Amino acid sequence: MKGVYVMSRISATSSQTVNVRSLLDEKRSKKLKVRKLENIIPYLLLLCALVSILTTAGILFTLLRETVGFFSEVSIIEFYTGTNWSPWSGDFGVLPLISGTLLITVIATVVAVPLGLMSAIFLSEYASESVRKTIKPILEILAGIPTVVYGFFALTFVTPILQSIIPELSIFNALSGGVVVGIMIVPMVASLSEDAMNAVPNSLREGAYALGGTRLEVAIKVVVPAALSGIIAAVVLAISRAIGETMIVTIAAGATPSLTMNPTDSVQTMTAFIVQAATGDTTFGSIIYYSLYAVGITLFVLTMIMNLLSQYISRKFREEY
Amino acid sequence: METKNLKSRVLKNRVMKSLFFSATVIALLFLVMLFYRVFSQGWGYLNLNFITSFPAPYPEEAGIWPGIVGSLMLMGIVAVVAVFIGISTAIYLEEYSPQNKLSEFIRVNIQNLAGVPSIVFGLLGLTFFVYLFGIGYRLLAGGLTMALLILPIVVVSSQEALRSVPAEVKEASYGMGASKWQTIVRVILPAAVPGILTGIILSLSRGIGETAPLIIVGAATAIYTLPESLLSKYTVMPIQIYKWTARPQEEWQFVAAAGIIVLLVILLLMNAIAVWIRNKYQTRY
Amino acid sequence: MIEMEKQSVNPVKEETASSNIFEVQDLNLWYGDDQALYEINMDIPKYQVTAIIGPSGCGKSTFIKTLNRMVEMVPSVKTTGAINYGDQNIYEEKYRVEDLRMKVGMVFQKPNPFPKSVYENVAYGPKIHGIKDKKTLDQIVERSLRGAAIWDEVKDRLNENAFGLSGGQQQRVCIARALAVEPDVILMDEPTSALDPISTSKVEELIQELKKEYSIVIVTHNMQQAARISDRTGFFLNGELVEYANTNQLFQTPTDKRTEDYITGRFG
Numbered sequence: 001m002k003g004v005y006v007m008s009r010i011s012a013t014s015s016q017t018v019n020v021r022s023l024l025d026e027k028r029s030k031k032l033k034v035r036k037l038e039n040i041i042p043y044l045l046l047l048c049a050l051v052s053i054l055t056t057a058g059i060l061f062t063l064l065r066e067t068v069g070f071f072s073e074v075s076i077i078e079f080y081t082g083t084n085w086s087p088w089s090g091d092f093g094v095l096p097l098i099s100g101t102l103l104i105t106v107i108a109t110v111v112a113v114p115l116g117l118m119s120a121i122f123l124s125e126y127a128s129e130s131v132r133k134t135i136k137p138i139l140e141i142l143a144g145i146p147t148v149v150y151g152f153f154a155l156t157f158v159t160p161i162l163q164s165i166i167p168e169l170s171i172f173n174a175l176s177g178g179v180v181v182g183i184m185i186v187p188m189v190a191s192l193s194e195d196a197m198n199a200v201p202n203s204l205r206e207g208a209y210a211l212g213g214t215r216l217e218v219a220i221k222v223v224v225p226a227a228l229s230g231i232i233a234a235v236v237l238a239i240s241r242a243i244g245e246t247m248i249v250t251i252a253a254g255a256t257p258s259l260t261m262n263p264t265d266s267v268q269t270m271t272a273f274i275v276q277a278a279t280g281d282t283t284f285g286s287i288i289y290y291s292l293y294a295v296g297i298t299l300f301v302l303t304m305i306m307n308l309l310s311q312y313i314s315r316k317f318r319e320e321y
Numbered sequence: 322m323e324t325k326n327l328k329s330r331v332l333k334n335r336v337m338k339s340l341f342f343s344a345t346v347i348a349l350l351f352l353v354m355l356f357y358r359v360f361s362q363g364w365g366y367l368n369l370n371f372i373t374s375f376p377a378p379y380p381e382e383a384g385i386w387p388g389i390v391g392s393l394m395l396m397g398i399v400a401v402v403a404v405f406i407g408i409s410t411a412i413y414l415e416e417y418s419p420q421n422k423l424s425e426f427i428r429v430n431i432q433n434l435a436g437v438p439s440i441v442f443g444l445l446g447l448t449f450f451v452y453l454f455g456i457g458y459r460l461l462a463g464g465l466t467m468a469l470l471i472l473p474i475v476v477v478s479s480q481e482a483l484r485s486v487p488a489e490v491k492e493a494s495y496g497m498g499a500s501k502w503q504t505i506v507r508v509i510l511p512a513a514v515p516g517i518l519t520g521i522i523l524s525l526s527r528g529i530g531e532t533a534p535l536i537i538v539g540a541a542t543a544i545y546t547l548p549e550s551l552l553s554k555y556t557v558m559p560i561q562i563y564k565w566t567a568r569p570q571e572e573w574q575f576v577a578a579a580g581i582i583v584l585l586v587i588l589l590l591m592n593a594i595a596v597w598i599r600n601k602y603q604t605r606y
Numbered sequence: 607m608i609e610m611e612k613q614s615v616n617p618v619k620e621e622t623a624s625s626n627i628f629e630v631q632d633l634n635l636w637y638g639d640d641q642a643l644y645e646i647n648m649d650i651p652k653y654q655v656t657a658i659i660g661p662s663g664c665g666k667s668t669f670i671k672t673l674n675r676m677v678e679m680v681p682s683v684k685t686t687g688a689i690n691y692g693d694q695n696i697y698e699e700k701y702r703v704e705d706l707r708m709k710v711g712m713v714f715q716k717p718n719p720f721p722k723s724v725y726e727n728v729a730y731g732p733k734i735h736g737i738k739d740k741k742t743l744d745q746i747v748e749r750s751l752r753g754a755a756i757w758d759e760v761k762d763r764l765n766e767n768a769f770g771l772s773g774g775q776q777q778r779v780c781i782a783r784a785l786a787v788e789p790d791v792i793l794m795d796e797p798t799s800a801l802d803p804i805s806t807s808k809v810e811e812l813i814q815e816l817k818k819e820y821s822i823v824i825v826t827h828n829m830q831q832a833a834r835i836s837d838r839t840g841f842f843l844n845g846e847l848v849e850y851a852n853t854n855q856l857f858q859t860p861t862d863k864r865t866e867d868y869i870t871g872r873f874g
């Protein structure tokens with residue numbers, strides 16, 4: 001009945017007519033076959049999704065396997081308590097590398113946290129919408145600059161300036177590298193902290209303004225405390241970044257493993273050692289080759305702890321509202 | 322709050338406001354100084370010869386051509402591998418995965434991978450691609466390592482793009498009797514492509530500036546022929562820049578700065594393309 | 607009272623089964639642990655407009671979506687009972703939803719064209735169901751757009767993105783999209799609630815036209831609309847089908863006190 005109606009209608013507008021219904025029924029059997037094939041698609045996609053798990057498993061496997069190889073030749077106690085790192089002459093005490101990493105991280109944090117937090121407060125509590133919209137992307141440019149460029153900047157610009165202030169500063173030193181690593185992580189601290197502050201409900205602010213608080217008082221006494229766990233999570237994540245940063249410290253901080261907390265000294269970080277050893281002629285299976293991984297796993301575990309800590313804190317933060 | 326003198330409180334607010342403002346300005350100032358430094362040092366060495374030449378023992382003759390070619394070829398490999406696996410993963414997580422433990426595990430795992438220092442990926446590539454798979458210090462090993470490194474970023478940005486396609490549009494497709502796969506291929510992906518593309522270009526621009534993992538998997542510091550196949554020796558721009566920076570003579574700093582200008586210009590181009598795609602093709606719902 | 611209610615729920619019983627497009631039997635539906643539909647029994651006649659009315663949250667959308675199984679998009683949904691369509695229960699295990707939805711088209715509350723050209727929107731159904739021939743598709747697109755009374759407005763903009771059309775035009779493109787596979791039934795969930803009065807009256811006229819070829823089920827918040835365009839009306843309350851009758855009868859002489867309260871505006 002319907003078919004007839006449709007056809008009479010169509011004949012007015014076009015010479016040929018199509019019966020969609022019967023056409024579709026024709027195609028149906030072919031479609032059923034295709035549909036069977038479609039059933040395996042989720043499994044193919046899952047296979048791809050498993051690549052990320054395999055990557056993690058691969059990282060753990062590599063680090064563990066070669067590290068076990070390393071500890072069969074060097075005692076684990078000597079490695080983690082030794083204060084002398086000169087692998088080419090057989091001294092494998094990792095503490096100087098850890099202290100080098102720590103020194104850089106502390107300097108970077110001292111630079112990045114105040115700058116980042118103050119920028120975040122400015123952007124979130126003082127700046128107008130349009131100012132925020134211009135400044136945030138510019139800050140993100142800072143985050144997108146390759147680290148080798150920062151390394152160049154540290155060595156050829158920051159170090160000479162610092163040397164003119166502190167004459168005894170050596171060409172390669174922890175201070176310059178640390179300061180520039182700090183600058184590199186400022187956008188991260190600023191942007192994540194600003195997100196946390198933005199998430200503070202306006203009702204809290206309004207309550208404080210109603211009591212006659214100035215912007216500063218509202219920011220410091222209401223917004224920052226309310227956003228504190230988000231801010232801490234941001235800082236912890238940024239610290240993790242600083243620990244894993246490689247090129248800036250390789251270029252600017254030097255290659256002298258020394259157990260020092262003096263920022264004017266040349267130091268070597270864990271990451272810088274890995275680069276140094278990999279650039280030299282390190283043969284597969286040599287003790288130096290294995291030491292790369294023992295240092296690598298130490299670095300990995302340290303950053304992982306920081307990342308998990310940050311995730312834990314920010315998850316708690318989300319529950320608050 | 323009420324007890325203190327109002328005038329001094331207002332003054333304090335002003336002072337602190339300018340302090341917060343200066344902190345923001347300082348961060349921006351560093352950016353300006355960095356650009357100024359790089360351009361003032363590198364401009365004189367930047368010419369066609371520098372772009373089209375191979376490395377040389379004399380600063381005036383050195384060039385970044387193999388680095389440019391190597392970086393682009395490397396990104397080619399990365400794009401093919403990471404884009405395919407990354408988008409598939411994102412589709413699985415967003416469209417197929419039931420809310421089960423496995424997909425939750427994959428999600429958490431990807432988040433954690435994004436926080437692993439890039440140099441650790443270098444160690445992964447060294448063991449697996451260079452030694453176990455026997456590729457050696459070749460382009461392919463570098464490309465695969467880099468692909469794994471940026472995979473988490475590709476996945477997360479693709480997920481965001483897929484998520485931005487509204488449920489009503491998907492419903493319309495299912496309501497027509499489309500299967501899940503048809504809906505994904507004909508509706509969801511086309512609508513998400515601008516977002517996915519933007520994310521991929523930004524991920525690649527992250528990869529193109531990476532140095533450390535490629536040092537570990539053995540990108541050469543100086544080569545005198547262009548890579549011809551996946552199994553050629555290669556170098557990339559950041560590694561050439563690193564090597565020039567590390568030389569003690571001042572002239573090499575200028576060469577490094579010129580190399581940085583080239584790298585930054587390429588990054589700027591990539592970002593501009595990403596922004597352009599986003600503005601031009603992104604559907605607003 | 608209870609007897610009267612029972613009678614009013616199924617007044618078409620005496621007619622033959624073949625005059626119904628759907629026969630809903632003892633349908634219950636849960637979202638997780640929350641029951642949203644209770645024991646629905648309802649025969650929906652062919653080539654007529656059946657309106658579903660009721661206050662917000664009473665289960666109108668849920669019910670209409672059971673007719674093409676779109677409710678299953680919510681993973682926690684469970685149903686019992688049967689909906690017979692043709693000779694088959696669409697809730698049987700082996701019934702393919704893709705086939706069902708090809709024959710039972712749907713138009714949604716908010717116009718939801720694909721972010722594609724007008725042409726691609728309308729050609730979508732035929733294409734996914736296997737029609738590739740360009741000439742055939744051209745014909746289908748034109749016929750569907752004419753059928754949805756929007757051909758004259760968009761015939762010069764077939765390759766423009768459907769998002770550029772007005773809301774009313776978008777909704778009619780969505781109707782054309784549903785018509786393109788020549789379904790038996792068109793389900794409409796508040797199709798005019800996002801439209802201005804002029805677009806609304808256009809869509810209402812269109813529905814009158816469409817019922818010559820299609821069976822239509824329409825959810826509406828607007829009782830005047832139900833009275834204007836429908837042949838039969840069902841009144842839902844709290845997940846139950848309270849009363850179901852010819853539209854005139856339901857609005858003029860409701861048999862249930864709750865129906866009367868609702869249509870006289872005493873609540874909801």
Ligand SMILES: Nc1ncnc2c1ncn2[C@@H]1O[C@H](COP(=O)(O)OP(=O)(O)OP(=O)(O)O)[C@@H](O)[C@H]1O
Nearest residue numbers: 637642660661662663664665666667668669680827
């Ligand atoms: N996806 C869902 N998950 C859980 N409960 C749902 C879901 N959708 C609807 N419900 C519940 O089912 C009941 C009926 O909802 P439904 O959307 O069918 O109402 P409605 O009559 O269409 O209302 P409205 O007029 O507002 O559109 C409501 O109580 C609602 O909360």
Ligand SMILES: [Mg+2]
Nearest residue numbers: 666667668795
């Ligand atoms: Mg509804």
